[in-house]
Amino acid sequence: MVMTFWWVTALLLLAALAVWGITFWNRRAMRKSPVLVANSEYLDRLPSFARAQRTAKVLRVLQVGIAVVGVVAASVLSGRIATERIETPDFASRDIVLCLDVSGSMYEYDTEILATFAEMVDTFEGERVALTIFNSTSRTVFPLTNDYDLIKRELEEGAEAIDFDEFGYRLGNRDYSDDKVRQYVDFVEGTKGIPDQASVVPDGLASCGQVFDQAEEDRSRSIIFATDNEVNGEPIFTLQEATESVAAREIDLYTFYPGAYDCGPECFEELKTATEDQDGDLYESSDPEAIPSIIQEIQKSQAQAMGAEPTVVRTDHPTFGFVLTFLSLIGILVLGWRTR
Secondary structure (H helix, E strand, O other), X not given: OEEOOHHHHHHHHHHHHHHHHHHHHHHHXXXXXXXXXXXXXXXXXXXXXHHXXXXXXXXXXXHHHHHHHHHHXXXXXXXXXXXXXXXXXXXXXXXXXXXXEOOHHHHHHHHHHHHHHHHHHHHOOOOEXXXXXXXXXXXXXXXXXOOHHHHHXXXXXXXXXXXXXXXXXXXXXXXXXXXXXXXXXXXXXXXXXXXXXXXXXXXXXXXXXXXXXXXOOXXXXXXXXXXXXXXXXXXXXXXHXXXXXXXXXXOEEEXXXXXXXXXXXHHHHHHHHHHHOOOOEEEEOOOHHHHHHHHHHHHHXXXXXHOOOOEEEEEEXXXXXXXXXXXXXXXXXXXXXXXX
């Protein structure tokens, strides 16, 4: 959330402090000596009088407190609290396939990618999204669709399911409940179809390229490809062949490389060369928390490639400030009537 006119809020609060300071100073300056009344000591011993004094003091404190809350609420309301999001109308004609390597070394990054995309779903307007995961074999979790309820649900469930350290679990270093294990196993079902092989990256990418449909339509097609390129098996395709097959179908490739796990620099160099040879973009980060910013960069580069004009859409949220201001006003009127 942002405050559009934060300076208005600041000025109103400063003005309120100035008014309070002036009032406080004048009250001290105008304070007079108390008037002595004979034979009035017994009043302090009357229960009704003592109760009336306590009530008056509580009401004064409440009035001051409610007035402060009202002034703060009105000042914040004047500052116009709003949320901002970037909309790109031309994105309605784009298809995005999330192509994720779900081998054991990738679980943290896959979790962040899925969680970030789940948060972005609310900003989509017409885009179609698909999710394909692979290890030794591939599985399409859901095909290209603009059913955003389904997309968000599947991405959130996938982010929770894949948050599982399989290596640690097998070594006994990580402990998970039976439900958590079952959730993980169900999610990656179908991605371990070839025994003794894992992370067959080229075949996984080639499979993701086959998810796109409506070839006759003029649509933007993109693959967000996350892998560490540590192949442990015998792929049908080479990585170069897989990226060439993607480029031949005019699919933009955005590769995310999280860093080496066991493989040395050659894995990165192969992935970088294969991606950039087909005019793709490679993003590198060993920090899962950096993924949201990387995905935003991907979105920007897609907008530039499509000649789209992003626009900032601002949505005001005055409800809380208005309700609090209104209730404060009612509270002051009620207490004023009570103390009249």
